Amino acid sequence: MSTNKKLTTSWGAPVGDNQNSMTAGSRGPTLIQDVHLLEKLAHFNRERVPERVVHAKGAGAHGYFEVTNDVSQYTKAKVFNGVGKRTPLFIRFSTVAGENGSSDTVRDPRGFAVKFYTEDGNYDIVGNNTPVFFIRDAIKFPDFIHTQKRDPQTHLKNPTAIWDFWSLSPESLHQVTILMSDRGIPATFRHMHGYGSHTFKWVNEDGEGAWIKYHFRTEQGVKNLSPDLATKLAGENPDYHTEDLFNAIEKGDFPEWKLYVQIMPLEDANTYRFDPFDVTKVWSQKDYPLIEVGRMVLDRNPENYFAEVEQATFSPGTLVPGVDVSPDKMLQGRLFAYADAHRYRVGANHNQLPINRPKNEVNNYQRDGQMRFGNNGGGSVYYEPNSFDGPAESPEDKQAAYAVSGYADAVSYDEFDHYTQAGDLYRLLSEEERTRLVANIVDAMKPVEIEDIKLRQVQHFYKADPEYGTRIAEGLGLPLPQEV
Numbered sequence: 001m002s003t004n005k006k007l008t009t010s011w012g013a014p015v016g017d018n019q020n021s022m023t024a025g026s027r028g029p030t031l032i033q034d035v036h037l038l039e040k041l042a043h044f045n046r047e048r049v050p051e052r053v054v055h056a057k058g059a060g061a062h063g064y065f066e067v068t069n070d071v072s073q074y075t076k077a078k079v080f081n082g083v084g085k086r087t088p089l090f091i092r093f094s095t096v097a098g099e100n101g102s103s104d105t106v107r108d109p110r111g112f113a114v115k116f117y118t119e120d121g122n123y124d125i126v127g128n129n130t131p132v133f134f135i136r137d138a139i140k141f142p143d144f145i146h147t148q149k150r151d152p153q154t155h156l157k158n159p160t161a162i163w164d165f166w167s168l169s170p171e172s173l174h175q176v177t178i179l180m181s182d183r184g185i186p187a188t189f190r191h192m193h194g195y196g197s198h199t200f201k202w203v204n205e206d207g208e209g210a211w212i213k214y215h216f217r218t219e220q221g222v223k224n225l226s227p228d229l230a231t232k233l234a235g236e237n238p239d240y241h242t243e244d245l246f247n248a249i250e251k252g253d254f255p256e257w258k259l260y261v262q263i264m265p266l267e268d269a270n271t272y273r274f275d276p277f278d279v280t281k282v283w284s285q286k287d288y289p290l291i292e293v294g295r296m297v298l299d300r301n302p303e304n305y306f307a308e309v310e311q312a313t314f315s316p317g318t319l320v321p322g323v324d325v326s327p328d329k330m331l332q333g334r335l336f337a338y339a340d341a342h343r344y345r346v347g348a349n350h351n352q353l354p355i356n357r358p359k360n361e362v363n364n365y366q367r368d369g370q371m372r373f374g375n376n377g378g379g380s381v382y383y384e385p386n387s388f389d390g391p392a393e394s395p396e397d398k399q400a401a402y403a404v405s406g407y408a409d410a411v412s413y414d415e416f417d418h419y420t421q422a423g424d425l426y427r428l429l430s431e432e433e434r435t436r437l438v439a440n441i442v443d444a445m446k447p448v449e450i451e452d453i454k455l456r457q458v459q460h461f462y463k464a465d466p467e468y469g470t471r472i473a474e475g476l477g478l479p480l481p482q483e484v
Ligand code: HEM
Pocket: 051, 052, 053, 054, 055, 058, 092, 093, 094, 110, 111, 112, 113, 126, 127, 128, 133, 137, 138, 139, 141, 195, 196, 197, 198, 279, 312, 313, 314, 330, 331, 333, 334, 337, 338, 341, 342, 345
């Protein structure tokens, strides 16, 4: 006798026949009363949820964070307190522009999203493998991403749109330089650094704050793919990075990163030589050296991709006491965008799914909604304030107050030097690295259909460094840029 469990329908009834649908006579039409068939076909039709509007292709892993240095003078966040303490985490790496199923080895920033399951609730750092970003105001994000995605008519990637937008948004120059450098195509997810990119605020037990930036530095060393190898792999194994991560963890070769922070005293933000909340800029490590916090180790693969990776929801607004946001105009927009995307993509109760559910107790007055799990609060008190001893706010966990001033207005950052840091990066590169950077840019810009766009972009490279601009102009067969 078979020891297999009985196959059941989703309502738990045993299935009598899973090979043949029920028909009227052996050659007759199929019967609507075959409810198992109907359920099977209908559920299959609903297997897809919307893919992430960006960062659709990704891979995830479980692991832990271990504190290695006492930073309690800067933050009361429990995840970063108590040397030796371990907190479980889940990470998702991704590319940005491609669809779910696109190649892993394209030139693109890589997402680096970490969810720490802390004692005080979940804390997400939703960063990239680059310390800066292309734009610095959330209002430009949908336009920027339109240029990275497919053309509405041809359904092809559109280099003219990409470089048109970048050339008209020179704040992108620093990130474009990183993207076009060797680091634009990491060898694997294991061989890249990760950054929180934005400025955040850490707050300690005494309510004192400091501005901080996160740096995850890979212990595997930084390694990149040459464009030729990346192109070959894109054809041979589009899931190259996904496979590499899974196999490394499967065979016990657990990847590891060290987490550091740069810490800036609050008052320095008023006098630093540029706006420290501008996400197109890095803070000098001479001014604000890296301070070690701990180590992140990935040691367990997901058991089910959809349940753990596709349904994972990360948001820069998933914060815990000890970490507040900064006025960075990109970060502020992201505080809306992610949870909104999650409600659409996964559902209003996405935080109840096992991968997103905090490991500490959740007590609140949210009730009902689609796909509500558990007992929905049972008969417990369902409003607040109440006289029935329901969960109550804890004033000590409020975000730290800070002073603001000025006029409510739509204004830009008041500083427009998009060139110094991009140029500094160019000047840091070796001759071989510069040659490859220029070649990558020339290849990427060649298909741009409008000469004025190319000329405008070359001017930006020239302003970053005359040699940089000149070499690209030469590569594209354009007139040499004049100093402006
Ligand atoms: C994913 C919006 C900037 C890193 C997403 C998603 C949205 C979004 C809607 C999909 C979320 C989901 O469906 O779960 C935005 C907006 C931005 C912005 C509006 C600017 C205002 C950034 C920046 C970074 C970043 C600056 C990195 C520093 C990521 C990552 C993911 C993501 C890593 C994938 C998260 C995952 O693995 O689930 N973004 N984004 N984004 N974004 Fe952004």
